Amino acid sequence: MNRLAGETSPYLRQHQDNPVDWFGWGAEALAHARERDVPLFVSIGYSACHWCHVMAHESFEDQETADYLNEHFVSVKVDREERPDIDAIYMEAVQAINDGRGGWPLTVFATPEGRPFFGGTYFPDTARHGSPSFREVLRAVSDAWRSDRDKLEAQADDLTGAVGSRLAPPPMAEELGADPLLDSALERVRAIFDPEHGGLGRAPKFPQAPILDLLLQAHLAGRAGALDMALSSLRAMAAGGIYDHLGGGFARYATDRAWQIPHFEKMLYDQAMIAKVLLHAWQVTGEDELRQVLDETIGFVLSELRDPAGGIYCALDADSEGVEGRFYTWTPDQLRAALGADGASAALGADGVELAASWYGVTSSGNFEDGQSILHRPLGAPLRRPPEIEQLRRELLAARSKRIPPGTDDKVLTEWNAMFGAVLVEAGAATGEQTWIDAGIAIGEFLVASLRREDGRWLRSWQGGRASTLAVGADYAWLVELFTRLGEATGEARFTAIAVETAEQMISLFSAGDGGWYMTGHDAERLVVRPRDAYDGVTPSASSVAAVALARLGALTGNHVFSERARASVEAAGEALARSPLAFPTLVSAALLIERGIVEIVVAQSGDRSLVDVVHGRWLPDVVLAWGEPSPGPLWEGRDDPDDRRAYVCVGSTCLAPVTEPDELVEAMNEARRSLGQPGSAP
DSSP: OOGGGGOSOHHHHTTTTSSSOOEESSHHHHHHHHHHTOOEEEEEEOTTOHHHHHHIIIIITOHHHHHHHHHHOEEEEEETTTOHHHHHHHHHHHHHHTTTOOOSSEEEEEOTTSOEEEEESOOOSSOBTTBOOHHHHHHHHHHHHHHOHHHHHHHHHHHHHHHHHHTSOOOOOSOOOHHHHHHHHHHHHHHHBOTTTOSBSSSSBOOOHHHHHHHHHHHHTTOTTHHHHHHHHHHHHHHSTTBOTTTOOBOSEESSTTSOSEEOOEEHHHHHHHHHHHHHHHHHHOOHHHHHHHHHHHHHHHHHSBOTTSOBOOEEOSEETTEETTTTOBOHHHHHHHTOSSTHHHHHTHHHHHHHHHHHTOOSSOSSGGGOBOOOOOTTSOOSOOHHHHHHHHHHHHHHTTSOOOOEEOOEEHHHHHHHHHHHHHHHHHHTOHHHHHHHHHHHHHHHHHSBOTTSOBEEEEETTEEEEEOOHHHHHHHHHHHHHHHHHHOOHHHHHHHHHHHHHHHHHHBOTTSOBBSSOTTSOOOSSOOBOOSOOSSOOHHHHHHHHHHHHHHHHTOHHHHHHHHHHHHHTHHHHHHOGGGOHHHHHHHHHHHHOOEEEEEOTTOOHHHHHHHHTSOOTTEEEEESSOOSSGGGTTOOOTTOOOEEEEETTEEOOOBOSHHHHHHHHHHHHHHTTOOSOOO
16 A cells, blocks of 8 residues: 555545555645655545546556656645545646546656646557557656756746646626626526537537536526526436436436436535525426426435435445446346336336336347437427336346445535535525434535534545645635525524634635635635635635625625625626626525615514524525624614514614515515516516
């Protein structure tokens, strides 16, 4: 075993038996490179990454390749999920070298100080398709280091400067109007929307949940066509092979336009973000099929990824038995074996196998490699299963559970747990599923117990009882969101207090002078560039999440520092937001929230729970709720009388007449929202 045997990251430990003399990222690796005067070879990936496994098998397990690495380089393995700061720097470097192209595995060569001078992604073990072999790359870099060192040092200076420029704050723009930003984003969505298969662009296709959620908010704001684009995308995704029709949950992306062929890894953050959109779409439409997919997505996470201590694991691998997707695909013979003489097939006879094959699209020719079929539904076909199909699904799931499963990345990340926990709590409150709220509480309590130091400083990663790595800005932003949502869902003041403490520490640790946010705290390790987290991707950036979370928490607590910091987060995006609002969908949502204002609702201490349910049961992104235990702040002033059973609806410092009945509260909410420029009624 090499040094990686003691790491908390399962991805790093996957390489503990490699003949490569791996280091984890840190001062020891950099010092060793300086002492030997050799370059750093930095390999970045994550546990569920298929091509990371391929490169490991081809190159890092090969003795000859390992010997060359050990002689000419100091090799460093990085889990991008544990160290998103390092990944951000080197991904920017590789994209600068390769005209914007990047991905994982990320392959970077750097000076002993960590300044990158060359990089790429996957390199094969033999030259093919125009790509040199990994050994050829190693020899070329090593030769250049010995014979043309000055040129490489100059490249490192230039590239590090370019990375710093790419991660620098954008120029400030004049005051941005939220509605023009929304309209501009919608115009761009319409230009790239796929009217046949839903989603954006052609292939490969990612769920792009933050953009879909913005479409739903655009619908609430009265924009025509936004709801249809969001719903057609969700339905197509739920019908396609990207969705696990037996066990629930979504794969990371589809390699084709029709969502049929997934890259099979299942990531916690995808389940969280897609579940959030499904919840909001269901609240807007009431469609049973959306609720089914929501229930199954959350059910997958809670049944397959939950640690007994309360945290949620990161991911399931794409591979099983060394083959991508083997766990999930079927042939007609496998259907017949699974639906044998017992159970549903006994009652249905041979029709059971035919019915399952027809419902899920299993054919003799298949739609995947080697005649395998990825289960799916035809686009536009019903997703709601009749009883006989549901019984067949259960039997197929039971049969599949006997296969060798994909590997589990069993580390617990603060960011992704807070993300999923916040969605889980919101969904539990909206649907009345108390078990979801209880699971969200368990996540919050686990994070406090396991990933918060005694001095209050949050950590990012936990595995097997050990926590490591300082939390980054995205961890803090989602923690504020989680504990604010927990306070709103449970009425317990302790959760709001944690949200306030975390928000104050986030502002202290991560604030940039221009109103934006750094990825790393001022107490963190100094890297060659201090990265910033601004653009939204498949998950929102720390800046966007912080803007929404601080705006909502500021309204709940009356803390104007939080509210102003939220506004500054939007303004700091500058010209980039004005020019490309679709790159900031969650920040556009924040801009709408901040510019229009927030409706504050207080259900007095003894208020009827039915009044709380009125608020929880509707998707109201511009509403915050205080109830249960009073918390510090102006919302509770004069409203903690134990005999008071009324609800108060306020906008800023102006409150409507208190109400006592649910229908009165609905009308008061609608009146308050209309005063903020929100058209229509609460759905």
